[in-house]
Amino acid sequence: MQPVFRFAPSPNGYLHLGHAYSALLNNSLAMAFNGIWLLRIEDIDTTRCRPAFEQALYEDLAWLGLTWPAPVLRQSRELGVYRAALARLDAMGLLYPCAASRQDIAAALARREAGGAASWPRDPDGAPRHPGLVDKLSHTEAEAFTSRGEPVAWRLDMGKALATIAANDSPLVWTRFTAEGELSTVVAQAARWGDVVLARKDIGTSYHLSVVVDDARQGVTHVVRGKDLEAATDVHCLLQRLLGLPTPAYLHHDLIQDSGGEKLAKSRGSTALRELRAGGLTAADIWERLGFAPCPD
Incomplete structure (x- = not known):
């Protein structure tokens, strides 16, 4: 069975470096495991999610040099x-x-x-x-x-x-x-x-x-997400058992923090990728800053 990874952001704000790290880690592990990674839009919170944020999300990921299979699953549908x-x-x-x-x-x-x-x-x-x-x-x-x-x-x-x-x-x-x-x-x-x-x-x-x-x-076999969601795996594992669903393997990565030691968050107004791009940083700069191999051409 081919491994399947997924990156599943919510379009309730602009992506920041923490999202970039998670997306790039999913992508790199999918390649290392000879698997694929999917993009999923988790937009069930209709009070906060916006089409403009979703469009910006696609643009930011494409700017990073990432590609994903179509169609993209959107939870609101x-x-x-x-x-x-x-x-x-x-x-x-x-x-x-x-x-x-x-x-x-x-x-x-x-x-x-x-x-x-x-x-x-x-x-x-x-x-x-x-x-x-x-x-x-x-x-x-x-x-x-x-x-x-x-x-x-x-x-x-x-x-x-x-x-x-x-x-x-x-x-x-x-x-x-x-x-x-x-x-x-x-x-x-x-x-x-x-x-x-x-x-x-x-x-x-x-x-x-x-x-x-x-x-x-979606046949996800490997879930890669931040440590802030590790405890939630208790509930997810329980629901999978109750519903007769497979349980993926999980990796919960460290969170990207700001200069004050706080995790980056949309709610805290963390600097967005599009702001970094407007400030002159390239996708290769982001890859290097986050510890990944040089961005492919």
């Missing part, structure tokens, strides 16, 4: 596929609706802590873990909310999900690989995430669900 996966999990009794907003959850946490209770556990991203802070809804209650035009989110019942996979006595693990081809086994710790959201109120899916479904649909 695949919502029905994610709904079908969600329905499978619901049919297994593993989902429940939740009407609470982030503000509701923050308020519940504040009330609890004001009462002198012990600190509430948080997930690896720092968000309060579920269940317990807010009430679960029944499906009937969810229908009442939606009939009033009040959408609900859908959460994975982590306890039930872990009990489901525990029945087959097969440990929940994923494979870490290195650029040198070395492999090691990592035990997933999905419980630390609590009842994660698999379908947001506004878009009917989530990063966790859509990325797992698309990696399987």
Whole structure:
């Protein structure tokens, strides 16, 4: 089987050096493993993603000298596929609706802590873990909310999900690989995430669900992404097991940081590739700066 890699940015801002590093690393590893790499546009967040950013993304990657197979999968066109996966999990009794907003959850946490209770556990991203802070809804209650035009989110019942996979006595693990081809086994710790959201109120899916479904649909065998997403592999590995999907091998690379030691981020206004280009840097300069072999002509 030919290895398949993928670079999957979200067009919610302009690409910066961190994106360039991830794209070039995916490209170089695909060549080293005699594989291919795909470009995927993860644009499910319609409140932040913009066509102009997507067009700029294509231009920046082409300027770097990268090419990719067509057509490019755009997640905003695949919502029905994610709904079908969600329905499978619901049919297994593993989902429940939740009407609470982030503000509701923050308020519940504040009330609890004001009462002198012990600190509430948080997930690896720092968000309060579920269940317990807010009430679960029944499906009937969810229908009442939606009939009033009040959408609900859908959460994975982590306890039930872990009990489901525990029945087959097969440990929940994923494979870490290195650029040198070395492999090691990592035990997933999905419980630390609590009842994660698999379908947001506004878009009917989530990063966790859509990325797992698309990696399987596209035959991705190797996922190369930043260390900030390493913990999320717990959830992805669990969803792959529940949905009967293959689990790729994963490499989580170091993050490119600014002069202050903070990771580059669109939300922090990190310098975009197009700004570096306008300032006179060439694609070869970017390749060299990020530690890759000279940019091909």
